[in-house]
Structures are given as C-alpha cells and as structure tokens.
C-alpha cells in the first residue's frame with residue numbers, strides 16, 4: 001500500500017513538474033546578482049521552499065506561493081491566474097510546460113525576473129519571439145549539472161541549466177558563466 005501511495009504522489013509531482021532545486025543553484029544566482037537586501041522577492045512556484053529559503057538567507061523578504069499545498073508557503077495559488085503581488089523581483093524554477101507563460105507574466109509584474117531553464121531553452125524557433133520581444137539582461141549558464149533528484153536515483157545528473165534574468169530597461173543581453181559555489 002505504501003508503495004502504491006508513494007508511486008501515486010511521485011506521479012502527481014511529476015505531472016506538476018515538481019523538481020526541487022538544489023541550493024547551490026540559487027546561491028549562484030544570488031551571489032551574481034547581489035540584490036539590495038531590502039528588495040522583496042516573489043517565488044511563485046515555491047514547492048517546498050528550496051529556492052525561497054536560499055533567497056531569504058540573503059536578507060530578502062520572500063513571498064512563497066505554489067499551485068500545490070505543501071508544508072511551505074501559500075498553496076492553491078495558480079501563478080498564471082494570480083493577481084500581481086507587490087514585489088521587486090520574481091525568481092523561480094518554473095514548471096517546464098508553462099515556462100513561457102510564467103516568463104511573459106512575470107516580466108510585467110516585477111522589474112527583475114530570474115528563471116531557471118534548461119540550457120537549450122533558447123534553441124527553439126518557437127521561443128525566438130519571446131526572446132526578441134523581451135530580450136533578457138543576462139543569460140547565465142551553470143558550469144555543472146544540478147542534481148534535481150538529490151542523489152536518490154544514483155548516477156550522474158544529466159540536465160544542464162541556465163539562469164535567464166530580465167531587468168527592466170536592460171535589453172542588451174549579456175552572457176556570463178556561473179561557477180558552482182563552494
């Protein structure tokens with residue numbers, strides 16, 4: 001019975017694209033951006049708070065919401081239909097299938113937006129319009145492959161990632177690599 005339930009919850013989690021982000025991924029972004037501590041950050045797909053907790057450790061107030069109910073943040077909030085929240089930055093690892101919609105909405109709602117994406121995200125004709133219409137300020141590839149399964153499956157992680165950051169008024173896209181924080 002236990003395994004049936006845990007299999008089902010694993011399936012539910014996959015359907016909502018729940019892959020918690022290892023902390024060093026968020027540290028790499030925060031160390032790079034060096035945001036003033038008084039900025040308020042919204043994590044609109046917070047899951048169990050893996051990103052929110054790191055962002056908070058940089059002194060920010062973090063508003064954490066997710067469509068699912070977990071032990072963390074406010075559940076039952078579909079970001080794509082949620083009213084805007086007063087904040088200075090939106091930072092998340094969005095559900096992959098809805099990532100473009102997350103990006104389009106977030107850009108209107110916050111002057112700084114950071115999205116964790118697959119490294120080949122911009123290698124797609126269907127996203128050229130999104131990139132051209134909203135040129136990011138930064139494209140920041142990670143120089144390591146994060147382990148989104150936290151070692152539970154064994155084997156080497158395979159996914160390569162980039163942070164893409166939009167800053168209102170900065171449309172000249174710059175490219176820097178991020179090293180894994182020690």
Ligand SMILES: C[S@@+](CC[C@H](N)C(=O)[O-])C[C@H]1O[C@@H](n2cnc3c(N)ncnc32)[C@H](O)[C@@H]1O
Pocket residue numbers: 016017018019020021044045046047048049050051065066067068077078079080092093094095096098
């Ligand atoms: C890839 S996980 C990332 C979780 C967390 N941001 C992290 O990095 O650890 C994507 C999260 O998006 C949530 N999600 C999926 N669709 C959503 C929506 N429409 N609005 C808000 N959250 C959503 C899922 O429940 C899941 O927690």
